[in-house]
Amino acid sequence: MYKRQSQDSRANVCISYLGQKTKPNLINETNIEDLTAYLKKRGIKGSTVNRYLASLSKILKYAYNRPSVYNMTRLPHIVWQEESKARLRFMTADEEQTMIRILGKSPYLSLFLFLLDTGVRLGEALNFKKDAIQRLDGKYFIVLYADETKNNTTRSVPLTRRCVSMLEKTGDFSHLNYNMAERVWTRLRKDMGLDGDKQFVIHCLRHTCASRLAQSGKVELHFIKEWLGHKSYNMTLRYAHLMPKNLFSTKSTLPIPFLPAMSLSFVNNLAGDIFFPVSYTHLTLPTKRIV
Numbered sequence: 001m002y003k004r005q006s007q008d009s010r011a012n013v014c015i016s017y018l019g020q021k022t023k024p025n026l027i028n029e030t031n032i033e034d035l036t037a038y039l040k041k042r043g044i045k046g047s048t049v050n051r052y053l054a055s056l057s058k059i060l061k062y063a064y065n066r067p068s069v070y071n072m073t074r075l076p077h078i079v080w081q082e083e084s085k086a087r088l089r090f091m092t093a094d095e096e097q098t099m100i101r102i103l104g105k106s107p108y109l110s111l112f113l114f115l116l117d118t119g120v121r122l123g124e125a126l127n128f129k130k131d132a133i134q135r136l137d138g139k140y141f142i143v144l145y146a147d148e149t150k151n152n153t154t155r156s157v158p159l160t161r162r163c164v165s166m167l168e169k170t171g172d173f174s175h176l177n178y179n180m181a182e183r184v185w186t187r188l189r190k191d192m193g194l195d196g197d198k199q200f201v202i203h204c205l206r207h208t209c210a211s212r213l214a215q216s217g218k219v220e221l222h223f224i225k226e227w228l229g230h231k232s233y234n235m236t237l238r239y240a241h242l243m244p245k246n247l248f249s250t251k252s253t254l255p256i257p258f259l260p261a262m263s264l265s266f267v268n269n270l271a272g273d274i275f276f277p278v279s280y281t282h283l284t285l286p287t288k289r290i291v
Contacts, residue, residue: 008178010052011055011059014035014053024060024072029076032056036081046081050080050081053078058123060075060076061147088207089200089201090208091204091208099112102188103184107170107176110166112202113163114167114173116205117159118158119227120144120206122202123178126176128148130172139158140164141156141157144156149229151231185202210228210236210238210239213227214239
């Protein structure tokens with residue numbers, strides 16, 4: 001039985017298997033397939049294998065973005081494993097309020113609320129810098145560059161008023177730590193009396209954001225896909241059953257440049273209307289941060 005491991009621990013397992021002295025530019029698809037087979041042979045399920053592969057992917061991206069150091073000209077293709085179609089765990093409005101009460105002034109509360117309001121992945125939230133915060137026609141959003149996202153695509157994500165207010169104080173979350181975030185969440189889960197609920201993980205904040213977008217009745221499936229940065233509609237379709245039938249569409253019928261204001265006031269303390277800068281995502285965005 002495998003105990004839950006941190007991102008660093010998973011990365012170390014990958015490095016140990018591939019060889020401590022193996023240079024990143026020498027790691028290819030065959031090596032990754034062998035690593036995947038090794039993990040599966042040890043009884044690790046598909047979703048957990050993907051977490052290991054994600055840790056390896058982060059290392060490879062780091063090397064790829066520093067060609068003068070690692071001489072890496074391409075990223076090897078990673079075949080992600082099929083994950084079980086278990087029930088998606090969402091955070092309820094009551095659980096959100098309990099989290100706010102328990103964490104109080106902890107800086108990780110701002111991080112978790114940011115994940116809840118934006119639906120971005122934990123790594124994406126920790127990696128973006130304050131200069132990625134943009135304003136267009138009075139609406140705020142962040143640009144996540146391709147080298148900072150799981151799927152290697154640049155996208156923009158709208159910010160609620162609550163997010164804007166938090167970022168005015170913190171700038172960004174680069175001062176926080178991935179492993180510490182996981183430890184804080186584990187303690188939070190215990191304090192909330194949910195220690196036995198193994199689906200109540202940080203990633204459920206992303207599911208919650210998507211479910212609230214779907215339930216709002218004002219966002220088409222197409223925009224939820226773009227918002228979350230899904231590569232395929234199969235991922236987004238998990239939320240389709242929450243949507244009114246007239247919004248169950250994979251094509252945009254909404255006007256450019258903005259998605260109409262979407263009131264999420266049905267969620268306690270979720271701050272204000274959200275606008276999605278559609279026109280911005282249709283531009284050719286840089287794949288890397290311009291320094």
